[in-house]
Amino acid sequence: MKVLLLLLLAYLSGCVGGGGSEVDSNFDPAARTVIVEQEEDLTPAIITNLIVPSDNIYTPLEVLTFQAVFDKNVFVTGTPRLALTIGSTTKYAHYQSGTGTTTLLFSYTVEASDIDMNGIALTSLIDLNGGTIRSSTTNNASLNFEAPNLNLVVLSPSGLRVWLDPTASTHVFTDAACTIPAEDTNPIGCLKDRTSYGHNATQSLTARPLYNLTGIQNFPSISFDGVNDKLVIAHHADFDNLSAFTIIVVVLPQTLNTTPKAILSKRDAQEDATFNLFFHTANRAFFDIGANSNRKNSNMIFSANNEYIFTLHFDGALAQAQRTKLYIDGTLDATVASSFAISNSTDAPLLLGTFDTVDTRFFHGQMGEVLIFNKALTTGPGSELEKVTEYLQEKWNL
Ligand SMILES: [Ca+2]
Ligand SMILES: [Ca+2]
Numbered sequence: 001m002k003v004l005l006l007l008l009l010a011y012l013s014g015c016v017g018g019g020g021s022e023v024d025s026n027f028d029p030a031a032r033t034v035i036v037e038q039e040e041d042l043t044p045a046i047i048t049n050l051i052v053p054s055d056n057i058y059t060p061l062e063v064l065t066f067q068a069v070f071d072k073n074v075f076v077t078g079t080p081r082l083a084l085t086i087g088s089t090t091k092y093a094h095y096q097s098g099t100g101t102t103t104l105l106f107s108y109t110v111e112a113s114d115i116d117m118n119g120i121a122l123t124s125l126i127d128l129n130g131g132t133i134r135s136s137t138t139n140n141a142s143l144n145f146e147a148p149n150l151n152l153v154v155l156s157p158s159g160l161r162v163w164l165d166p167t168a169s170t171h172v173f174t175d176a177a178c179t180i181p182a183e184d185t186n187p188i189g190c191l192k193d194r195t196s197y198g199h200n201a202t203q204s205l206t207a208r209p210l211y212n213l214t215g216i217q218n219f220p221s222i223s224f225d226g227v228n229d230k231l232v233i234a235h236h237a238d239f240d241n242l243s244a245f246t247i248i249v250v251v252l253p254q255t256l257n258t259t260p261k262a263i264l265s266k267r268d269a270q271e272d273a274t275f276n277l278f279f280h281t282a283n284r285a286f287f288d289i290g291a292n293s294n295r296k297n298s299n300m301i302f303s304a305n306n307e308y309i310f311t312l313h314f315d316g317a318l319a320q321a322q323r324t325k326l327y328i329d330g331t332l333d334a335t336v337a338s339s340f341a342i343s344n345s346t347d348a349p350l351l352l353g354t355f356d357t358v359d360t361r362f363f364h365g366q367m368g369e370v371l372i373f374n375k376a377l378t379t380g381p382g383s384e385l386e387k388v389t390e391y392l393q394e395k396w397n398l
Pocket of ligand 2: 206208209227228
């Protein structure tokens with residue numbers, strides 16, 4: 001819709017003398033009057049692009065920025081905002097800058113309680129929040145935009161150093177160089193770390209577990225045969241010699257008996273351990289932190305062909321009796337003492353499916369997600385551990 005503005009511009013300086021009183025006898029109103037036609041565009045400004053944070057894992061105090069790009073300059077009053085859904089909570093990215101241009105910047109600083117492991121969401125409409133966004137005095141901008149997919153804009157507690165996730169199909173490969181995508185039943189050469197720390201779990205030998213698209217609760221899992229299968233993560237200080245850590249594993253054992261079966265372990269053949277977690281006597285779970293002399297076990301008795309979320313939670317800063325906690329499916333199963341305040345150091349790799357590079361007591365079953373934090377997640381209602389566990393329970397239907 002368009003209107004014509006008629007601007008009558010009388011060149012009065014030409015009509016009026018220096019004193020402003022004497023009319024020029026040559027003044028011809030028809031010649032001295034200029035009619036300017038100017039179009040005022042009453043079409044609302046529209047958002048042609050919404051630039052969102054890149055796919056990444058964000059932690060508290062990092063800033064998420066969003067840019068709304070309009071098809072023409074817009075002017076802002078007040079503090080419009082974008083509504084984010086973080087977990088189940090609405091938070092707002094507030095307008096920061098850009099008035100008078102085509103691009104408005106909004107930002108949100110991640111808070112400590114913000115955890116959303118399956119990605120945040122965004123309401124596809126700018127909330128004016130009492131302000132205005134206009135392309136002219138009266139012409140309100142259109143505020144809606146195409147909803148972006150932010151499933152990979154993840155908010156994690158700090159300290160996440162390993163995240164193996166067989167449901168992330170772009171992270172599962174048949175070769176140890178992590179280049180050939182795996183399909184159902186393929187031997188797994190690489191389960192690529194979802195963090196930026198690059199702690200891929202690989203297997204260059206024939207002892208590769210298999211990709212199982214209908215594994216734990218029919219979700220993609222890694223299938224260990226209990227004969228020789230294992231995945232190897234190279235030794236790194238990110239998960240060695242730790243004063244605190246949290247290990248979370250989604251797992252389904254298929255064979256349980258008196259023979260130890262390692263879920264995950266970082267120890268050398270002398271059994272100097274950073275940590276390990278394994279099934280053993282009486283179908284209980286056992287774990288060593290520091291050394292096998294510091295071995296403890298679960299209260300829970302496990303059943304084959306059932307799925308579990310294990311959390312091994314260690315805080316060396318606590319009193320000895322409180323340092324180690326085992327959670328099963330988010331519920332505290334055992335609080336046990338640790339004589340070690342630091343998890344010990346060994347150059348041994350971190351292994352999935354066996355104890356160390358020479359041990360032959362392999363895990364038989366399905367492995368889902370593995371997350372390792374180099375800190376003790378907060379615990380209790382509304383805590384980091386609760387939110388991460390809820391993410392896993394919802395995702396894996398546990
Ligand atoms: Ca989410
Ligand atoms: Ca095998």
